[in-house]
Amino acid sequence: EIVLTQSPATLSLSPGERASLSCRASQSVGSYLAWYQQKPGQAPRLLIYDASNRATGIPARFSGSGSGTDFTLTISSLEPEDFAVYYCQQRGNWPPYTFGQGTKLEIK
Amino acid sequence: VLLVESGGGLVQPGRSLRLSCSASGFTLGDYAMSWVRQAPGKGLEWVGFIRTRAYGGSTEYAASVRGRFTFSRDDSESIAYLQMNSLTPEDTAVYYCTTHMGAYDFPDYWGQGTLVTVSS
Numbered sequence: 001e002i003v004l005t006q007s008p009a010t011l012s013l014s015p016g017e018r019a020s021l022s023c024r025a026s027q028s029v030g031s032y033l034a035w036y037q038q039k040p041g042q043a044p045r046l047l048i049y050d051a052s053n054r055a056t057g058i059p060a061r062f063s064g065s066g067s068g069t070d071f072t073l074t075i076s077s078l079e080p081e082d083f084a085v086y087y088c089q090q091r092g093n094w095p096p097y098t099f100g101q102g103t104k105l106e107i108k
Numbered sequence: 109v110l111l112v113e114s115g116g117g118l119v120q121p122g123r124s125l126r127l128s129c130s131a132s133g134f135t136l137g138d139y140a141m142s143w144v145r146q147a148p149g150k151g152l153e154w155v156g157f158i159r160t161r162a163y164g165g166s167t168e169y170a171a172s173v174r175g176r177f178t179f180s181r182d183d184s185e186s187i188a189y190l191q192m193n194s195l196t197p198e199d200t201a202v203y204y205c206t207t208h209m210g211a212y213d214f215p216d217y218w219g220q221g222t223l224v225t226v227s228s
Contacts, residue, residue, distance in 0.1 A: 001171075034212075034214040036152075043218035043220055044144075044152065044204075046215065049214045050212050055210075055216060089152075091213060095156075095157065095168040096170050097157070097214075098154065099153065100151075102152075
């Protein structure tokens, strides 16, 4: 089973700053990685699929990169509504479709 | 596109519960579905996957639920089901149904979730 490790666990930044979130896979998942955003009391929302493709309606400030085992979600300039928990998920080697443990992006 | 889960609640250990996921705004039968759960204050856990009838409606399960949980779907009624047997306190979570509508085959539409609490 592929393990996804996200870092950091918590990231404290201010609005307007750039955020970089990491997701590392225990073995290659190719480009089959997605990123989700979850706000308190809400279901997750798909942001990025296949490592670098924005889902429908996702603002251009969100971008994804990477392949194989190392992936990054970048938010170019943080908006107040971007503070949330972010999860990566892989389907490169499934089942299972594993999730990372999450990165909490909080306001500094 | 709307997914609405129901059927959650408090259940004793060892008992069973069936969750429903009602779909509207699209043809459920055209898409695969995943179930994902989230224990209180914890991260997301993939529970499993059910393919469309075109692919035999076959299923995949996480190791933690295999043999206890069963997915099914009634495409004519636009409802999917998660039958949960032999529940343990570790199954306490919000359960989400999701669909895979994009060709990229990741869960993209999610319901609001339903809370299952397993406790005596």
